[in-house]
Amino acid sequence: MxxxxxxxxxxxxxxxxxxxxxxxxxxxxGKLVNDYWENxxxxxxxxxxxxxxxxxxxxxxxHSHDVAWVHGEAWSAMLSAKHREVTAQERGEQKGYDRELxxxxxxxxGQMLIELDKVKAGTSDLHPDDPRIxxxxxxxxxxxxxxxxxxxxxGQQWDDITYRVFGKKVPMFTxxxxxxxxxxxxxxxxxxxxxxxxxxxxxxxxxxxTRFMEEHTGRKYDFDRLSETMGFVKxxxxxxxEAMDLCTATPSPASFFDWIVSIAPVNFLPGDQNIVTYFxxxxxxxxxxxxxxxxxxxxxxxxLFFDGMMNWNKVGWLADKFAAVNACVVAGRYTxxxxxxxxxxxxxxxxxxxxxxxxxICPNNHGAPIMIxxxxxxxxxxxxxxxxxxxxxTCRGMTNSQFLxxxxxxxxxxxxxxxxxxxxxxxxxKDELLNVRLEAMIEALDAQKRAA
Amino acid sequence: xxxxxxxxxxxxxxxxxxxxxxxxxTGRRVIGLFPMHFPGELAHAAGALPVILQQDDVPITVxxxxxxxxxxxxxxxxxxxxxxxxxxxLDAILxxxxxxxxxxxADVIRAEVPGLPILFNQLCSVxxxxxxxxxxxxxxxxxxRELEALTGxxxxxxxxxxxxxxxxxxxxxxxxxYDLRRAGKVVLTGRQMQMVVKSxxxxxxxxxxxxxxQLLATIDQSGVRGNPVRVFLSGHLCHAPRPEVxxxxxxxGGLVVDDDLYHGFRFIHADVAETGDPVEAxxxxxxxxxxxxxxxxxxxxxxxxxxxxxxxxxxxxxxxxVVLMAKFCEPHMYFYPEIKExxxxxxxxxxxxxxxxxxxxxxxxxxxxxxxxxIARRKAAA
Ligand code: SF4
Ligand code: SF4
Numbered sequence: 001m002x003x004x005x006x007x008x009x010x011x012x013x014x015x016x017x018x019x020x021x022x023x024x025x026x027x028x029x030g031k032l033v034n035d036y037w038e039n040x041x042x043x044x045x046x047x048x049x050x051x052x053x054x055x056x057x058x059x060x061x062x063h064s065h066d067v068a069w070v071h072g073e074a075w076s077a078m079l080s081a082k083h084r085e086v087t088a089q090e091r092g093e094q095k096g097y098d099r100e101l102x103x104x105x106x107x108x109x110g111q112m113l114i115e116l117d118k119v120k121a122g123t124s125d126l127h128p129d130d131p132r133i134x135x136x137x138x139x140x141x142x143x144x145x146x147x148x149x150x151x152x153x154x155g156q157q158w159d160d161i162t163y164r165v166f167g168k169k170v171p172m173f174t175x176x177x178x179x180x181x182x183x184x185x186x187x188x189x190x191x192x193x194x195x196x197x198x199x200x201x202x203x204x205x206x207x208x209x210t211r212f213m214e215e216h217t218g219r220k221y222d223f224d225r226l227s228e229t230m231g232f233v234k235x236x237x238x239x240x241x242e243a244m245d246l247c248t249a250t251p252s253p254a255s256f257f258d259w260i261v262s263i264a265p266v267n268f269l270p271g272d273q274n275i276v277t278y279f280x281x282x283x284x285x286x287x288x289x290x291x292x293x294x295x296x297x298x299x300x301x302x303x304l305f306f307d308g309m310m311n312w313n314k315v316g317w318l319a320d321k322f323a324a325v326n327a328c329v330v331a332g333r334y335t336x337x338x339x340x341x342x343x344x345x346x347x348x349x350x351x352x353x354x355x356x357x358x359x360x361i362c363p364n365n366h367g368a369p370i371m372i373x374x375x376x377x378x379x380x381x382x383x384x385x386x387x388x389x390x391x392x393x394t395c396r397g398m399t400n401s402q403f404l405x406x407x408x409x410x411x412x413x414x415x416x417x418x419x420x421x422x423x424x425x426x427x428x429x430k431d432e433l434l435n436v437r438l439e440a441m442i443e444a445l446d447a448q449k450r451a452a
Numbered sequence: 453x454x455x456x457x458x459x460x461x462x463x464x465x466x467x468x469x470x471x472x473x474x475x476x477x478t479g480r481r482v483i484g485l486f487p488m489h490f491p492g493e494l495a496h497a498a499g500a501l502p503v504i505l506q507q508d509d510v511p512i513t514v515x516x517x518x519x520x521x522x523x524x525x526x527x528x529x530x531x532x533x534x535x536x537x538x539x540x541x542l543d544a545i546l547x548x549x550x551x552x553x554x555x556x557x558a559d560v561i562r563a564e565v566p567g568l569p570i571l572f573n574q575l576c577s578v579x580x581x582x583x584x585x586x587x588x589x590x591x592x593x594x595x596x597r598e599l600e601a602l603t604g605x606x607x608x609x610x611x612x613x614x615x616x617x618x619x620x621x622x623x624x625x626x627x628x629x630y631d632l633r634r635a636g637k638v639v640l641t642g643r644q645m646q647m648v649v650k651s652x653x654x655x656x657x658x659x660x661x662x663x664x665x666q667l668l669a670t671i672d673q674s675g676v677r678g679n680p681v682r683v684f685l686s687g688h689l690c691h692a693p694r695p696e697v698x699x700x701x702x703x704x705g706g707l708v709v710d711d712d713l714y715h716g717f718r719f720i721h722a723d724v725a726e727t728g729d730p731v732e733a734x735x736x737x738x739x740x741x742x743x744x745x746x747x748x749x750x751x752x753x754x755x756x757x758x759x760x761x762x763x764x765x766x767x768x769x770x771x772x773x774v775v776l777m778a779k780f781c782e783p784h785m786y787f788y789p790e791i792k793e794x795x796x797x798x799x800x801x802x803x804x805x806x807x808x809x810x811x812x813x814x815x816x817x818x819x820x821x822x823x824x825x826x827i828a829r830r831k832a833a834a
Pocket of ligand 2: 524525526527552553554689690691749778780781782783784
């Protein structure tokens with residue numbers, strides 16, 4: 001998950017040349033993310049154990065137990081956003097990982113191999129051009145590996161490989177977050193027998209995970225600390241949702257891309273006052289923009305929904321591209337249906353069950369009918385005209401059901417376009433194709449408006 | 453012998469026609485199963501014909517409207533078949549895997565074939581977890597109940613035990629063929645063994661078992677002629693590799709002596725306990741499977757696919773390994789580098805063939821297989 005949206009000079013030559021009017025308050029996130037990485041690199045010196053994990057937002061469990069954590073996806077996304085993914089992916093390819101494999105995993109595993117190569121060779125190969133980034137690449141090796149990947153088997157298998165890359169010596173714990181298929185009579189969003197069973201199942205595994213941590217740190221798990229941490233997380237989540245909800249306004253004060261860069265605080269940053277402060281800042285700016293009639297996009301004419309995994313190489317680029325045709329991507333599946341989106345489920349006195357439930361409702365993890373029902377609700381709420389479907393080549397976790405989503409959108413009178421790209425492998429991205437399809441969609445939206 | 457193999461080949465080539473005929477003949481239910489870990493015994497005990505849904509040879513056309521080209525051939529083919537109406541013969545689908553691509557496919561079927569019940573009960577994906585056994589028992593108990601609801605009749609434990617026995621018998625007979633082949637007593641080509649196993653995924657168990665008994669009674673046991681290079685086939689999860697690809701091994705002077713293919717030894721390697729609580733027995737069968745023939749979709753800490761393969765290749769006396777990998781199959785892509793490194797380390801010749809649903813360039817492939825066989829032959833002679 002990305003952290004800082006790079007304001008690079010590069011911007012698409014497209015449309016009217018306008019660029020996205022990003023929220024300023026999100027810059028605080030950049031500092032938080034840098035602090036997080038820096039603390040992480042100092043973890044071993046501070047005598048902290050390090051856990052590498054992939055999947056859902058379980059860091060409150062780590063934070064409350066004073067272990068440092070490395071989120072594999074965040075790392076891959078960070079490398080991609082800083083255009084550092086290519087060498088990592090090449091190293092993976094050299095070992096034999098096919099480029100059709102999840103590029104998050106390939107980047108992560110590739111960089112792991114590079115680091116291990118260095119350890120073996122006894123070299124530290126400093127990059128003179130950017131010492132900060134080089135520091136970022138030096139991850140402390142894991143003392144524990146934890147995997148908690150909802151829905152996607154690739155996510156689980158990725159850590160089966162992490163475990164093997166480290167010579168099968170690092171203790172690993174895998175949590176299953178099973179799909180909510182929603183096939184029983186009583187099934188619905190957060191309801192029914194399956195929902196209750198699965199909630200309990202995941203909660204039990206989370207408790208087992210705390211025992212696993214106790215075993216490998218030699219310290220008792222402090223559930224009061226977890227409640228305290230979750231107090232901050234819950235508050236941050238509520239503020240985030242409040243700010244997001246205000247984007248029903250026209251023009252929308254913030255865009256999907258602002259929410260994308262706001263993922264880190266609700267995904268892997270430490271659950272403390274900082275994340276609350278972050279979203280207080282965001283909420284205040286959103287309110288201020290509404291008061292001033294200021295939009296995330298100049299002269300907003302079209303409101304879109306982004307479906308699919310983010311293209312981390314292209315966050316800023318895409319934000320500008322849509323702005324250049326006066327289209328505001330107001331909401332998205334990745335941002336609006338995940339990351340503590342149901343904070344009311346968390347009982348601070350006993351938060352584990354509610355945490356499990358929030359993990360279970362990750363946007364991919366519902367069978368299509370329920371997931372699509374939720375997408376339609378969001379689209380109605382935010383007055384969405386069209387869907388942007390990012391067919392992320394190596395992320396089947398989020399390309400599944402995309403045709404069904406597009407079909408449903410059509411039934412609801414919404415246009416949709418598909419574009420090809422990937423989570424972390426730029427070579428799959430086809431800019432020209434997106435340009436052509438976006439222009440065609442804009443024309444169709446204009447025609448629709450004229451006809452109305 | 454040839455007649456029996458031809459019968460197997462006919463069913464393997466067109467499983468749904470077999471299922472339709474069976475249904476017309478018996479008036480009973482046909483239940484589709486997704487690969488690779490869901491037991492057919494319960495559906496069988498409920499009086500249905502459990503059929504493992506197979507990829508077909510038809511190019512993907514209508515299916516393109518519901519699945520991307522970067523999905524494995526199995527998923528694309530299944531979706532295409534669903535949209536072509538091929539699954540009209542099915543009364544239900546049982547499903548419990550966690551392969552992300554299959555999960556997407558199940559949802560497309562739910563949307564496109566709305567009348568077809570999908571009994572979805574996801575299996576525990578962490579086989580070495582402390583809770584794997586209880587979780588799996590819960591899953592099979594739930595499935596048991598759902599099958600009773602589907603058929604409207606109770607499913608007595610004795611009926612399930614009978615089905616377990618029938619399945620075990622069938623598997624044991626196929627394993628006998630494997631033993632004879634490994635020992636060099638019988639020659640069954642890669643294609644022929646695929647027909648044996650694939651037909652067993654489809655046919656009525658009793659019928660298939662009778663044919664297997666006849667086959668074993670009549671099969672030529674005069675052994676291998678000449679000096680072909682002994683080859684072990686590995687991989688190809690969920691769906692059968694095209695027989696033409698398998699033929700290349702024999703065409704180039706090799707002989708398939710063993711495999712761990714899903715349409716091969718992986719499918720029949722383990723039996724279910726015939727006594728005691730059937731749910732417990734089926735759960736053990738599921739939980740323990742990776743200790744016997746490891747599967748990359750269910751990796752466990754104490755067992756590696758490459759270690760198993762090194763032993764299996766040695767045990768079969770194979771002189772080289774051909775890895776068949778279905779394009780876009782993620783679990784296989786993850787674990788292949790481990791296999792490659794292990795075989796490199798041990799100096800055992802190996803060849804990776806990536807297969808596609810669409811036409812494959814067989815001529816170019818033949819050159820690669822020839823080179824591989826030559827290398828393996830020289831290595832064995834050295
Ligand atoms: S394929 Fe997508 S959902 Fe699955 S592990 Fe990779 S990035 Fe995550
Ligand atoms: S062949 Fe591989 S990708 Fe395809 S369904 Fe099977 S496990 Fe999944």
